[in-house]
Amino acid sequence: MRKLLIANRGEIAVRIARAARELGIATVAIYSDADERAEHVRVADEAVLVGPAPAPASYLNVDAVIGAIRSSGADAVHPGYGFLSENADFAQAVIDAGATWVGPAPQAIREMGDKVAARKTAAAAGVRTVPGSAGEISGVAEAVEVAAEIGYPLAIKAAAGGGGRGIRIVDSAEDLAAAISTAQAEARTAFGSAAVYVERFVPRARHIEVQVFGDGERAVHLGLRDCSMQRRRQKVVEEAGDLGLPAHIVDEISSAAVRLTSSVRYRGAGTVEFLYDEERVDYYFIEMNTRIQVEHPVTEMVYQRDLVAEQLQVAAGEPMSLLQGSLVPNGHAIEIRLNAENPEMNFFPSPGTISRCDMPGGPFVRIDSGVKTGSVVSPYYDSMLGKIIVWGADRPTALARMLRALTELQIEGIVTTAGFVESILRTDEFAARDFHTTWLEAWMTEQAALKAGAA
Template structure:
């Protein structure tokens, strides 16, 4: 991006209506542009890293998100108090809430994202399907059932053919989705889906969609400005998922060829133009075994996985979002976008893989983040941070780049070996298992991969951390009793010792014969046992 005189921009101060690593990402983009940043924080986030990093920070309420990060009047009030002229929503929370966009505009604030009209057009799934169909985008065969009686629901499912998916019309983020494989499960699942949709989104409408299996989940990143420029930045592979939640993303997709890319990006840009969309967004598709693709939805915001696109295109998407919001044209044209190399992102979350991925909490007692050529870590962690249970468990994103996918995977293994988080259970052991899996290396996977290779074959009961003492302190976030308290010097020595031991054990595991290392269950257990502070 060329140098820009921000003194001419309609905003010089940006309120970031979010937390965690995405808040830090936006703060850094502001700093690079010379803009001032305003952070907000709840009671649970008083000591969060984004609060320390921003130019200003304001308290917005209790830990419960509904009373803080989702409190639109409070956020508008803070924007006024701080003198911010623009708001960046990040992802999650209010990022795709059209009412929030309206509130910002009514308060005279610039919303750094798509318009309320575009969000309403794409945020409701059935409306998005209609818009996609009108723009000539292929959609998954399906039918609305919000007014259907039981017999009509059964008839529509039989017409589509099993398996089918039940989806909340107002859903998103992998929520409100149920797979039905047999007719006997249809009506009970449908009633449950309606109840879940009402509870999660305040909207009980559910529709039926043909389940495409096996399928790859491919998404196209795009951005548009107010000058008529609409550009795509290639695709991302997001098929490694657990219960519709993405775990690993990469760019470019290993299955992509120029013909398929041309078709998918063309229909994406047609859709974007048809709804007069402005700013960054992502169109999501399923690709079937016959290489036919079908539209799923548009995410009208910056995505968690945007760094892999940034690395392969050398475009700073967050800065471009701000540029577009300021009324400037994009700093590049379509012909300038050339995908270089391969990038892979792993999500590191505060979840316990040995216990059905239940959310974890605790204090980060020790932290060693990877670095070196081709490694990027977007993280909100620091030693001493108390990880709360109130929000999405995502702690950090590990992103690597290589000249090709093979080098990217090699760098990813090296980075994972360097990565240590003590005191809180995380998904790091699970990610190490996944990246070492031969099907991942060969790109032989679909959205069913985790169900087949982890949930279908790995017995979680057999993978539990063996010694009870291993989970008695740092693993579950508890602290030693009064009689067991350590001085800072002793604690530092313990953490340093554990880090050294962990590094040594990983080196030993890597040198095991191929036949032994293929037994990922034992290696998973070994690493999981080490992911926290043992009782000394």
């Protein structure tokens, strides 16, 4: 691998470029008209314009990105996360262009990217799935039959979904038809497919995921992450280390994730996601993300491994250096996502120019950022500016370190979610780990009511 094109932008593009540089690999950034002066362009060795500001005309434009591969002479492509990272057709186009695809084979992306197909693959590998329809439902009548078997509440989910979109929660039969119609319409708009399936909704679930890595022949896991702190099914805070789960559940989930990863001859970094049902003390597979995750740094901090460097080396044909017996976790890590959004205005995006950007530092504090003082936050893309990740010998130490780091953070010129996240971390529930996937929104509703009452 001589020259790597990074088919992404923002903090993940910066992070990939750093790993490549440490390995002696030259990097090529791609950028839109809106990102000409962006940080990911500055840190790369060269850059190629791929189109106008809107993502469909630039970062999602397959022909333009393939053109950038050819014009730059790149011999490898890393897609990061989001955009085209889980697009099997794009992966195949990269391979057809003669470049190395840093990720799983297109077939594995197809097999695990469709949620219905992934459920069937998981079941074949002996991995428990959430009770629900066997596949895509044909209509309301079939959904009624499934509901009669598994009960309410239930979730209607887009088969090609991701990022929390194309999902509707249904509490009664009266709401079923409307929920299916809405989910199908959203799925068609977001993913180009109206296919949906039905599964049981677990009200007090924790979102637990396993970091896996494979070389096409064998697979390993690098522990679990808790991503239960969510707003509108978007992750806000992530953790790795001791998650307070029963030991047998940790072992079973880890083994199930490796078994599933091996069954599709997976190559590279991936994440197998589960719901942990606290009431039943049980777990269910929900999906696999066939790419590096936003929250991969917490795993890297606990295991002291560079997952992106490992991706690049395995893609280049080198043996996987990860051996299960030598992967021993140490301590606890917490990550918060820093978004350019205004919590006081229903998290409305806050684009603009950053007039001041002072990031925290100190021992065991890591910043993965795509911005600096003077950076322009565009309204065209995801609002995430970057992530703050801390490590501690245990969870209380890591939490104290994160709270200290947030007091040092200074960003001016735009509004961010830093204060909102800090208020979450200071709750008794977070300290006691007494939360689940729907806790945050209930807490926000409660806080809004208290504020209205005080006014």
